Amino acid sequence: MSIMPYEELQNFNEGLVFMQQQNALRRYTENADEREHFARELEKKSPLEIDTPQRTAVRKSLIDPRDGLAIERILGNNDLLPISYLEAGLKASKPVCRIEVRDSIGRVLGHGTGFLVSPSLLLTNNHVLEDENAARFSLAQFNYEVDLNLMQRQSKSFRFEPERFFITDTKLDFTLVAVEEDSADGAKLSEFGFLPLLAESGKALIGEYVSIIQHPSGAPKAVAIRENQITDIVGDYIHYSTDTMPGSSGSPVYNDEWITIALHHSGVPDPKDSTKYIANEGIRISSIMKFVTLQSASLSEEKKALLSELLHGSLKVTEKSGHYPEGMPVEELKLEWYQNTTGYNPLFLGTDYPVPLPILRADLKQDIAPLKAGGHVLNYTHFSVVMSKSRCLAYYTAVNIDGKQLVEIDRNKDKWYFDPRIDRKYQYGPELYADNALDRGHLVRRRDPVWGESAKEANEDTFHFTNCSPQHSNLNQKTWLELEDYILKNADQFNLKVTVFTGPVFRSDDMFYREKYKIPAEFWKIAVMVKADGNLSATAYLQTQKNLIKDLEFAYGKYKTYQVHVSQIEALTGLDFGDLRKHDPLERIESTTGHVIEAPQDITF
Numbered sequence: 001m002s003i004m005p006y007e008e009l010q011n012f013n014e015g016l017v018f019m020q021q022q023n024a025l026r027r028y029t030e031n032a033d034e035r036e037h038f039a040r041e042l043e044k045k046s047p048l049e050i051d052t053p054q055r056t057a058v059r060k061s062l063i064d065p066r067d068g069l070a071i072e073r074i075l076g077n078n079d080l081l082p083i084s085y086l087e088a089g090l091k092a093s094k095p096v097c098r099i100e101v102r103d104s105i106g107r108v109l110g111h112g113t114g115f116l117v118s119p120s121l122l123l124t125n126n127h128v129l130e131d132e133n134a135a136r137f138s139l140a141q142f143n144y145e146v147d148l149n150l151m152q153r154q155s156k157s158f159r160f161e162p163e164r165f166f167i168t169d170t171k172l173d174f175t176l177v178a179v180e181e182d183s184a185d186g187a188k189l190s191e192f193g194f195l196p197l198l199a200e201s202g203k204a205l206i207g208e209y210v211s212i213i214q215h216p217s218g219a220p221k222a223v224a225i226r227e228n229q230i231t232d233i234v235g236d237y238i239h240y241s242t243d244t245m246p247g248s249s250g251s252p253v254y255n256d257e258w259i260t261i262a263l264h265h266s267g268v269p270d271p272k273d274s275t276k277y278i279a280n281e282g283i284r285i286s287s288i289m290k291f292v293t294l295q296s297a298s299l300s301e302e303k304k305a306l307l308s309e310l311l312h313g314s315l316k317v318t319e320k321s322g323h324y325p326e327g328m329p330v331e332e333l334k335l336e337w338y339q340n341t342t343g344y345n346p347l348f349l350g351t352d353y354p355v356p357l358p359i360l361r362a363d364l365k366q367d368i369a370p371l372k373a374g375g376h377v378l379n380y381t382h383f384s385v386v387m388s389k390s391r392c393l394a395y396y397t398a399v400n401i402d403g404k405q406l407v408e409i410d411r412n413k414d415k416w417y418f419d420p421r422i423d424r425k426y427q428y429g430p431e432l433y434a435d436n437a438l439d440r441g442h443l444v445r446r447r448d449p450v451w452g453e454s455a456k457e458a459n460e461d462t463f464h465f466t467n468c469s470p471q472h473s474n475l476n477q478k479t480w481l482e483l484e485d486y487i488l489k490n491a492d493q494f495n496l497k498v499t500v501f502t503g504p505v506f507r508s509d510d511m512f513y514r515e516k517y518k519i520p521a522e523f524w525k526i527a528v529m530v531k532a533d534g535n536l537s538a539t540a541y542l543q544t545q546k547n548l549i550k551d552l553e554f555a556y557g558k559y560k561t562y563q564v565h566v567s568q569i570e571a572l573t574g575l576d577f578g579d580l581r582k583h584d585p586l587e588r589i590e591s592t593t594g595h596v597i598e599a600p601q602d603i604t605f
Contacts, residue, residue, distance in 0.1 A: 047207035058202030111218030124250035139154035343379025360576035381458035403496030406453035441471035
């Protein structure tokens with residue numbers, strides 16, 4: 001490969017920067033009317049009200065529920081931040097480095113900024129590292145910053161390995177390149193961590209304040225914290241007015257959760273004064289993620305493996321190390337905890353009304369996850385669970401609810417447990433629910449088994465991953481959650497007792513997520529009670545969220561809850577509920593597939 005002379009290479013790099021600035025100015029100018037519209041709206045409304053519902057929903061899903069002021073900050077009503085915000089910012093700064101761009105004989109051509117986005121890959125601009133040759137001769141310099149005494153720390157320089165991995169795009173102005181694992185002086189790349197990238201659109205809203213960590217003009221690391229707003233979004237690009245300088249190209253732009261929302265790449269030059277800038281432009285992370293995902297099919301197996309670290313492998317790394325994403329405390333209870341748990345009681349409604357656990361269809365029995373001590377039913381306090389080996393989720397849960405003995409107990413702050421009685425590989429854990437809009441949805445509702453003298457233990461038991469199934473956070477649970485309240489209220493015999501079975505519908509065409517997880521699109525429920533006339537009643541319900549999870553980036557739509565035949569749930573799940581179908585009111589009064597439940601009063605008992 002021929003090497004461009006030093007002066008020509010410098011001129012070429014300057015030409016790339018000029019081109020990016022002119023394109024940024026064109027986009028900024030063309031979007032002037034929409035930007036002015038948003039500015040007027042922001043005088044009257046908050047970012048949560050002027051941005052799209054889809055993006056707003058994703059933004060809300062990223063907020064830690066323990067941060068009580070997060071919404072107030074987005075609304076612009078309060079600028080207070082927890083002191084831990086500074087600690088989190090410091091942590092988010094460690095993967096950011098100065099890039100020293102060099103030619104083949106080591107002469108420095110300029111500087112940029114970059115940041116690690118996986119254990120092996122670094123993201124920067126195309127105009128910083130425009131090809132493999134440029135990357136091969138350049139250095140990533142971490143820890144290039146000053147300490148509390150304003151003395152420069154000892155920096156660590158790592159070489160790039162473009163032959164191991166290199167993807168770039170001029171239009172989106174990004175380069176994704178591999179970095180060596182060990183520096184010449186023995187430093188480990190892993191010491192600096194990385195910034196996970198989220199593919200969802202909506203990580204920050206128009207009008208929201210952002211921060212940027214950068215190496216301005218190649219100087220030691222600096223930060224601009226929450227002092228300027230996002231002014232508009234134009235296709236793959238986002239405009240904001242955070243202070244930057246030459247050398248800041250390739251810097252991460254953060255929201256208040258220190259989640260990377262954009263790759264800074266250009267100032268928008270003032271058309272009246274070429275020495276000044278009127279705004280800045282970054283490339284949206286969601287656009288970059290979409291681009292690199294499409295490249296995966298054409299890569300070698302080795303490069304696919306490195307890319308998978310970016311797309312979802314970062315979660316595997318944390319799992320292997322025993323650490324999970326912040327906000328997801330995970331533990332495992334000792335076996336003694338489960339010794340006296342009898343689980344679901346089939347005679348709970350009375351000896352005259354036995355309701356045994358369902359039987360799985362013969363061809364599905366081999367897929368039941370076995371207990372290490374034998375058997376296949378996981379018994380907890382007042383409920384039981386049977387797990388699928390292939391789906392790592394519950395085939396069904398069964399709970400006894402005693403309405404007259406219910407106890408109010410506070411949540412356990414969402415500390416979740418793996419169950420040591422079955423192999424960990426049969427339990428989806430926190431890695432599924434990290435960095436996306438999926439909720440850890442209780443199958444047995446938290447408050448349902450929380451009754452009697454063992455209420456505290458029952459409350460804790462509901463926070464097992466075996467009792468958890470992924471549900472999109474935009475799934476409106478109001479009707480679904482009110483069903484049991486209404487059924488319990490109407491169970492006016494035998495001390496307000498109800499038995500409820502719940503589970504996901506496993507379909508072959510369920511969404512395949514992160515190349516590992518299949519996400520159920522529908523959930524079912526069967527409620528059994530004794531009516532005032534002494535007869536058993538079994539009512540079945542089906543809830544679909546298919547229109548919510550086809551694409552997690554555009555995962556929004558209206559769900560519906562239906563009352564359906566018990567026999568229809570049996571057909572969908574492969575479960576046999578025995579005589580319950582004989583006590584289904586729909587079997588006796590209608591031949592249709594069911595009807596929509598808009599409110600609990602729509603239920604037919």
